[in-house]
Amino acid sequence: MSDGKMVKMPMPRMDSVTVAVRVRPFSQREKNSGSKCVISMHSRTTTTIQDPKNPEHRKTFTFDLAYWSHDGFQKDKDGVFISTDPSSKFASQKDVFHDLGRGILDSAWQGYNATLLAYGQTGSGKSYSMVGLGANKGIIPNVCEELFQAIEERERNQEYQVTFSMLEIYNEQIRDLLSRTKQPGGLKVREDQHLGFYVDGLKSVPCENYAQIERLMEQGTKIRTTASTNMNASSSRSHMVITIQFRQVFLDRDLTKQSTINLVDLAGSERQKSSGSEGDRLREGSQVNLSLTNLGNVISALADAATGKKVLHIPYRDSVLTKLLQPALGGNSRTTLIAAISPADICYEETLSTLRYAERAKKIRNRAVVNTSTLMRESKAENDRALLARRNSGMAGKLSQEQSPSFLPEQPARPLAEAGPWARQLEQAREEWRQHHVAMAKEQWIMKTFPHLLNVNEDPQLTGVLKYFIQAGSCDAGRAASNAIHLQGLGISDKHASFTNLDGKVTVMPHSKCKVVVNGVPIVTKTKLQHLDRIILGSNSAYLYIGFPSERGSEDLTRFDYDFFQLERAAAEGVSVDKLGAASHGDGKADPGMLAVFQDYVRLMPLVAEANQMGEELKKGLRMELKVKNLAASDSRGHELQKEVMVKVTNQRTREVWIWSKAKFINRKFLMEELYQRFLDGEDSHVAQEDDPFWDPVEVVHLGSAHIWLQSLAYSMKLEEQVEFMNCEGEEEAVVHVCVTPCSPAGRACGEEDVVIDPSELLGKRMDFQVGLMRCLGVKWLKEDAERGIQMGYRIYDLSSTFYTKPVWKMVNPQIEETVQFTALNASQEFLNYLQTNALIVDLWGLQAHKPSNTLKLTWMAAHPPAAREMNQMYTRPASSDREFAKALKLFYHSMNQARGQLLRLRQEKPPQQQPKAGPAAFSTLDRPPGDSPPLPEEDEMLRPFVQQQAQRLKDLGDVLESSLRRLKNDVAVIVKKKRASLPHAE
Numbered sequence: 001m002s003d004g005k006m007v008k009m010p011m012p013r014m015d016s017v018t019v020a021v022r023v024r025p026f027s028q029r030e031k032n033s034g035s036k037c038v039i040s041m042h043s044r045t046t047t048t049i050q051d052p053k054n055p056e057h058r059k060t061f062t063f064d065l066a067y068w069s070h071d072g073f074q075k076d077k078d079g080v081f082i083s084t085d086p087s088s089k090f091a092s093q094k095d096v097f098h099d100l101g102r103g104i105l106d107s108a109w110q111g112y113n114a115t116l117l118a119y120g121q122t123g124s125g126k127s128y129s130m131v132g133l134g135a136n137k138g139i140i141p142n143v144c145e146e147l148f149q150a151i152e153e154r155e156r157n158q159e160y161q162v163t164f165s166m167l168e169i170y171n172e173q174i175r176d177l178l179s180r181t182k183q184p185g186g187l188k189v190r191e192d193q194h195l196g197f198y199v200d201g202l203k204s205v206p207c208e209n210y211a212q213i214e215r216l217m218e219q220g221t222k223i224r225t226t227a228s229t230n231m232n233a234s235s236s237r238s239h240m241v242i243t244i245q246f247r248q249v250f251l252d253r254d255l256t257k258q259s260t261i262n263l264v265d266l267a268g269s270e271r272q273k274s275s276g277s278e279g280d281r282l283r284e285g286s287q288v289n290l291s292l293t294n295l296g297n298v299i300s301a302l303a304d305a306a307t308g309k310k311v312l313h314i315p316y317r318d319s320v321l322t323k324l325l326q327p328a329l330g331g332n333s334r335t336t337l338i339a340a341i342s343p344a345d346i347c348y349e350e351t352l353s354t355l356r357y358a359e360r361a362k363k364i365r366n367r368a369v370v371n372t373s374t375l376m377r378e379s380k381a382e383n384d385r386a387l388l389a390r391r392n393s394g395m396a397g398k399l400s401q402e403q404s405p406s407f408l409p410e411q412p413a414r415p416l417a418e419a420g421p422w423a424r425q426l427e428q429a430r431e432e433w434r435q436h437h438v439a440m441a442k443e444q445w446i447m448k449t450f451p452h453l454l455n456v457n458e459d460p461q462l463t464g465v466l467k468y469f470i471q472a473g474s475c476d477a478g479r480a481a482s483n484a485i486h487l488q489g490l491g492i493s494d495k496h497a498s499f500t501n502l503d504g505k506v507t508v509m510p511h512s513k514c515k516v517v518v519n520g521v522p523i524v525t526k527t528k529l530q531h532l533d534r535i536i537l538g539s540n541s542a543y544l545y546i547g548f549p550s551e552r553g554s555e556d557l558t559r560f561d562y563d564f565f566q567l568e569r570a571a572a573e574g575v576s577v578d579k580l581g582a583a584s585h586g587d588g589k590a591d592p593g594m595l596a597v598f599q600d601y602v603r604l605m606p607l608v609a610e611a612n613q614m615g616e617e618l619k620k621g622l623r624m625e626l627k628v629k630n631l632a633a634s635d636s637r638g639h640e641l642q643k644e645v646m647v648k649v650t651n652q653r654t655r656e657v658w659i660w661s662k663a664k665f666i667n668r669k670f671l672m673e674e675l676y677q678r679f680l681d682g683e684d685s686h687v688a689q690e691d692d693p694f695w696d697p698v699e700v701v702h703l704g705s706a707h708i709w710l711q712s713l714a715y716s717m718k719l720e721e722q723v724e725f726m727n728c729e730g731e732e733e734a735v736v737h738v739c740v741t742p743c744s745p746a747g748r749a750c751g752e753e754d755v756v757i758d759p760s761e762l763l764g765k766r767m768d769f770q771v772g773l774m775r776c777l778g779v780k781w782l783k784e785d786a787e788r789g790i791q792m793g794y795r796i797y798d799l800s801s802t803f804y805t806k807p808v809w810k811m812v813n814p815q816i817e818e819t820v821q822f823t824a825l826n827a828s829q830e831f832l833n834y835l836q837t838n839a840l841i842v843d844l845w846g847l848q849a850h851k852p853s854n855t856l857k858l859t860w861m862a863a864h865p866p867a868a869r870e871m872n873q874m875y876t877r878p879a880s881s882d883r884e885f886a887k888a889l890k891l892f893y894h895s896m897n898q899a900r901g902q903l904l905r906l907r908q909e910k911p912p913q914q915q916p917k918a919g920p921a922a923f924s925t926l927d928r929p930p931g932d933s934p935p936l937p938e939e940d941e942m943l944r945p946f947v948q949q950q951a952q953r954l955k956d957l958g959d960v961l962e963s964s965l966r967r968l969k970n971d972v973a974v975i976v977k978k979k980r981a982s983l984p985h986a987e
């Protein structure tokens with residue numbers, strides 16, 4: 001490391017942004033869902049990504065560095081991940097620090113500003129690289145530690161000043177993570193003509209050693225965790241900025257060098273347009289990702305400018321983050337971007353987008369200068385800053401935000417260490433440090449002695465940060481500050497639950513109607529806790545219970561992470577891959593698509609619970625439920641449709657229903673959180689209906705589909721049936737009475753005599769037929785609410801329009817009686833094949849709010865009208881034996897249709913759901929055996945009758961098939977015999 005040459009006239013250095021990519025190991029979730037790795041790194045600089053849908057398609061990116069942290073590692077005795085062997089290309093935290101962290105330190109010593117940004121989708125490893133986890137320390141702690149180590153080794157005639165600040169940007173609001181008092185609306189970014197943008201009132205703490213920085217980071221993380229729990233805002237949606245001001249004072253040379261080091265853990269970069277949310281009318285409303293989106297815009301504009309394109313404006317001012325990062329992006333800073341990526345195939349789109357982002361960032365050119373000043377100038381600058389500080393109220397921490405103010409007239413020098421603000425701040429920091437030391441020692445002692453709760457956050461870095469002790473006696477937990485355990489969070493009441501620590505036993509007892517879940521199961525009575533029990537309070541505040549010292553062993557607590565809690569809760573609610581209908585692949589493994597749906601389901605479960613809680617507190621009167629779309633639906637050929645998670649939203653007062661896609665729900669949830677935050681802050685949370693994330697105009701709802709097999713048409717036979725509409729979960733929603741009738745061009749129904757023996761007889765001929773939807777029976781949607789209506793719709797063959805029936809309202813068994821006639825002027829083989837192998841899918845749509853605009857557009861009798869001259873041309877009378885044959889065939893097809901219906905029902909049938917028996921009663925005793933979890937449903941019990949029932953149905957189906965075939969054979973034999981007898985040469 002060098003302190004560089006003394007620079008009298010700072011010369012800008014044209015630097016491009018250093019870009020590094022790092023790929024992490026598979027997460028447990030990715031392993032569970034059988035993910036494949038789509039990333040490879042063949043050199044220290046190249047990253048190749050393979051399209052999982054089209055494996056031939058690979059794209060290689062070249063950056064300054066490519067870090068392979070996916071495999072080839074093991075844990076050493078301290079829990080540090082190291083290479084398995086010298087040939088492994090595994091990049092450890094140390095390796096990453098060696099290149100990137102040291103680069104930052106070198107810049108800082110030379111007097112350059114340095115910025116490190118971590119970019120990537122949620123869970124890609126940004127925080128792991130920046131902050132680290134447990135023994136695997138990331139770049140930030142390593143930079144800080146090495147900085148102080150180097151300071152200690154330096155000469156005595158130099159002085160060093162280090163200050164530390166830590167902030168979070170969420171929803172365009174800045175929160176000081178080193179200050180316990182929350183400024184309503186957040187801290188403000190101000191602009192000074194000379195200083196540029198700075199955060200007004202941000203605490204900037206002088207530090208004298210690494211331990212102090214560690215403490216500040218701990219404190220900041222605690223505040224971040226509390227804020228994230230209270231606001232119910234996932235930390236992955238906030239940006240964390242750590243700023244270290246490093247100033248070197250060369251007393252003998254009348255010189256100072258100043259460097260600002262910004263270390264930025266950006267919010268998860270999920271692309272919004274992945275599916276569904278782009279159609280949301282409130283898509284643009286959310287501020288949550290504004291800073292990130294704008295960062296992308298700034299980077300793109302700078303990349304364009306660097307490649308010679310004409311760029312008129314760089315939109316730094318459009319968001320908080322880009323204002324603060326202005327020097328880092330195209331300005332006075334050496335900047336490094338670390339692009340964190342997941343190796344998994346399911347993240348392909350996101351990863352590709354991250355790599356493209358990094359590619360753009362690589363083009364940016366910065367103009368870094370060494371920030372030097374003379375002591376005389378410094379002193380004058382300090383006076384000026386003090387003046388500025390007096391002008392702006394409450395801006396204690398702003399003093400360290402300056403750039404080198406070499407433009408100021410010189411003033412007599414005075415020794416810096418004695419100077420006012422710095423010395424005062426240092427003294428205050430030392431006092432806080434002493435207090436913290438005492439508090440920490442006390443906390444350590446209590447933790448060793450008392451049972452306590454540890455928070456479990458979705459973000460592993462924020463897990464185990466909050467500790468709540470359960471001291472002897474009884475204590476309340478909840479929002480009210482008077483509680484011994486002061487908890488905040490969504491769905492947590494003022495007095496939420498009581499904990500009792502008596503006679504070596506700890507129990508928890510929910511207060512009336514407050515939600516408390518232990519090991520996945522809601523409790524209503526006093527429940528004894530065991531070491532490592534999992535507790536969820538309110539909607540989703542998760543805690544791990546650490547028992548008395550005598551109960552503790554050397555367990556690995558990291559096992560009980562956020563996913564563990566959610567999977568356990570899902571299992572207790574009866575949600576499993578099997579329940580969601582995973583089709584087994586025959587090899588005992590579940591369908592990967594279904595596994596992905598299950599993962600989505602478990603991930604969204606707590607979010608839906610949170611959304612419901614916010615809706616309840618804001619008195620929105622909505623109920624949101626998670627569903628799986630197409631759980632039991634198939635296409636017109638009977639192939640299963642792709643399944644996906646969706647959210648059914650019901651207005652409990654009007655009974656209006658909406659179906660939201662996953663992306664739309666997530667988008668809405670951001671907006672709900674913003675609204676809810678305003679409500680919590682005591683601001684006006686009233687919004688116009690059009691801007692309300694809890695509201696949508698009424699829409700038409702898809703209720704289910706009926707499959708009407710068209711095979712009979714290929715034989716010119718009439719089909720009259722009652723077919724069930726199955727909803728997306730495979731339950732019967734209604735029954736429709738349909739008639740599919742071959743007819744003459746004029747619409748006269750064909751008779752038995754028109755039946756053909758072989759569909760190819762119809763090839764090239766004109767075919768007319770009518771599809772009649774006669775009546776709907778037992779429509780559940782209409783039973784539930786008398787004000788509702790329905791419509792049916794279908795598309796046939798290659799006709800582009802959908803045929804909708806007229807809306808009918810307020811009848812459970814509505815008469816429809818709507819018939820459309822279709823004509824194929826020249827029946828092709830393809831059309832005949834279509835008839836033989838496809839079903840007509842009739843969709844049932846639910847209408848709400850009786851208004852013409854709320855119905856589906858009607859396309860009525862739009863099929864080709866028959867041309868008069870073609871009439872009656874295509875019918876020839878079959879021979880009498882053919883008539884008999886046709887009759888036999890008709891009977892046969894009739895039974896085949898029944899059999900097909902039966903088969904479809906069988907396929908969609910699922911084992912009955914058993915409610916977890918472990919309800920409140922399971923917890924009513926105080927003496928659950930040690931280590932015993934609340935009992936989960938015994939799967940075997942209900943399964944047997946179901947299997948028997950299914951076997952019976954299969955047998956019935958077999959019988960129908962057998963007897964139909966036998967009858968057809970007999971009938972054909974009789975017909976053939978008769979025919980032979982009637983032929984002259986047969987005698």
Ligand SMILES: Nc1ncnc2c1ncn2[C@@H]1O[C@H](COP(=O)(O)OP(=O)(O)OP(=O)(O)O)[C@@H](O)[C@H]1O
Binds near residue numbers: 081129235340
């Ligand atoms: N290189 C790595 N080696 C081992 N584990 C890793 C690595 N990178 C990430 N992980 C693990 O992957 C998980 C997600 O990482 P991390 O929390 O850093 O992601 P993130 O991008 O910061 O997510 P978010 O946007 O939600 O903050 C964590 O459990 C982390 O420990």
